[in-house]
Amino acid sequence: MNEAPNTITLRSRRVFRRVGGTAALAAALLAGAATAGAAAADSRPASAGQDRQELQQAIQVFVDSGLAAGMQIRVNDERGEWAGSAGVRKLGTSAKPPTNGRFRIGSTTKNFVATLVLQLVDAGKLKLDAPVAGYLPELGLDPEITVRMLLQHTSGLIDYTYDVDAEGKPVQGIPWQGKAWVAKRFHTYTDEELVRLALSKGPKFKPGKRWSYSNTNYVVAKLLIEKVTGSYEREMKRRILWPLKLTRTELPGAGTDIRGPYAHAYYRYENEPGQWKVIDVTRQNPTWISAAGDMISTTEDLQTFFSALNGGELVSAESLAEMRKPHLESGAIYGRYGLGTWVQNLSCGGTVYNHNGSNNGYAALMYSTPDGKKTLTASITSGDAEADVAEEFPKALDNLVKTAFCG
Template sequence: MSGPGRPGRLVGMKITRVRMVTVSLAAAVAAGVVLPASVPAFATTRHTVCDGAGVDASGMRQAMAGLPNTVATSAQVRVTTPGGCWTGLSGVADLRTEAPVPANARFRIGSVTKVFTATVVLQLAAEHRLSLDAPVQRYLPELLPAEYPEVTVRQLLNHTDGLPSPALPDDLEWILAHRYDRWTPRQIVRDALRNPREFEPGAKQHYTNMGYIVAGLLIEKVTGRPYAQEIDRRIARPLGLRDTYVPGADPAIRGPHAHGYQVVTREGVTSLIDVTNWSQTLTPASGDMISTLADLDTFTAALFGGRLLPPAQLGEMFTLPPVKDVSGGPATHSAGLEATTLPNGEVLWAKSGARYGYSSAIGASRDGRFRLVYSVTSTDAKGEGQMSTAEGIIHAALAMR
């Protein structure tokens, strides 16, 4: 489960082997919804050059073609290069009506939320309202047990805090049955701390939601305002992000959007369940936000361009901790982002997110001149490995650079 107990699988710039969802189109039925046996005419990619000529998007059109299929029902992509900007939509927004994906459709961004949360915490550090080297216990003295070792604010942001996660059932049927449950951040932390810590703070890196759930509480303690208000006040409104918001306990996606679906097999019958409406209270400040391609691109450009953070704090987003990941490899997560080294040695910085029905990501070169934003309504967004449509989009975007 991609709550505090199990982080969402990354579908970002890292290219790995694909685990295909092997289900026939005819078998993908849920509550009367049937995937079309052939791709309707309106499912072909619609595209516009948004910032000038000079972008060859032929590979991207091919990567997005053929939707809906067994692994995804729609895709939205925005690629910015020094030569221009390209936006494409493909697939359907609703399997019942076969309506096309609306322009500027909203979607769940999952763990891309962490980039927003990290930005606010780093802004507070720049304002000297908190210190990244100070223990969390200084600001939230009653959150962690008295005997708990000191966890610094920086360790929350770069996933070296060692905080445990709640032990929750990993059964899909249980998850679906409890998708409207409401959680509070302190309830999540309290349940998590029943488990032993994973490692001494600062000793290793393990990507989970827990550090960011605590970071959300930290924002509220330091500012005296809800985390959602600070996201809106400090980022969304100054940048004009009119379609970006924290849903709170509202399980719906407000405004135009594509439906999300999850593949389920019951008694030998494989079907798709509409999972568009889903409470995101289990991932506060770590995976709950909603946005659009245009808003995420604007945010990414502003962030990488230094409009949201001074140089010292922005540097935290491009600095990896000198520790090993729990898997034994090098740390790849900074404060909010993840580093991926391309074969030519260039490092790209990205963040992906997965909520049931939705896979999304932002990524950019360090100078921000190359940027990628996508959302794919994956039929198994929390599955193992890369989802083929997202992988094709990533490869095509890299070829457009």
């Protein structure tokens, strides 16, 4: 998931919620979970005989600080491809996370959805600045909300997980964290149910007047895709997954399992006042986050996808330029938000595009240079350690990005 732009000032549950959406984490990088600590650096040989100790050390920081039980990473650059991992595949064991492991990518899903919507714009099936109500009259949306506003998070739609209303008062949606989420982690939600819940809370602001990360936007985008094509899943496969041969990427629907190999993910929550509990949440029903963050993939498939997108292979040059136009109010640790893409200026110079994500227990990183030739993709699985996520995560992430793109 992903969420409000200023997550680095929030408690750990909010920050991890956003690398799932945004740091958006707009949903939750590792939604609500403080993670695990432990395990020495991966000793397996670096890919293609490379010795990339600087990258190995950068991911080990996540483990040593308690931000992750396990982490896998893949970097493609002028030196070729390198894949490595750190930490453990499962708590209580010594095996490391598989570098070809599958994981829940959280709000990184939004970049896939935005790409698909823009492909439909390129094909003339949708208009970027057309009212969404014209395509989905049954929802009763504000007629001023456009397709662009959904992808950009400027629609004013309340986030159905958690948000604040126009007066700044908390608005409670579905259970997305803590004991309440644990109790309903196998519950199946419908997309219409999630959207109508958000609409029942009223608008957060007038369409187009502000920016606020909301998972509701991308659930509506899924319904929009279904309305004009007949099937969201079929179109995602036909237009993106199959052409790129992303055979290990899937839309799980209400399916709860991850088909291996994979690393286990854990969730730490307060079961009773003052009593903390850790459970394995590898299995969960992702309909609660739907197209805002439900996909499963691998670092290799994410690399293939994001390289192709930024290399101009998936959408027109005009649509790619639209994706990369950042909204000035959307500042966060991931940069500024365009259409399903974060635009981040590096301290060492240059720009990278990204869309990180999280789902309770899992987080994903996905970065690329503008030409798609240099990429970083990674998976983070949470564990049982209590960590100061608000303080440690931005530092560890900044160090990793700089190591990959500034070194």
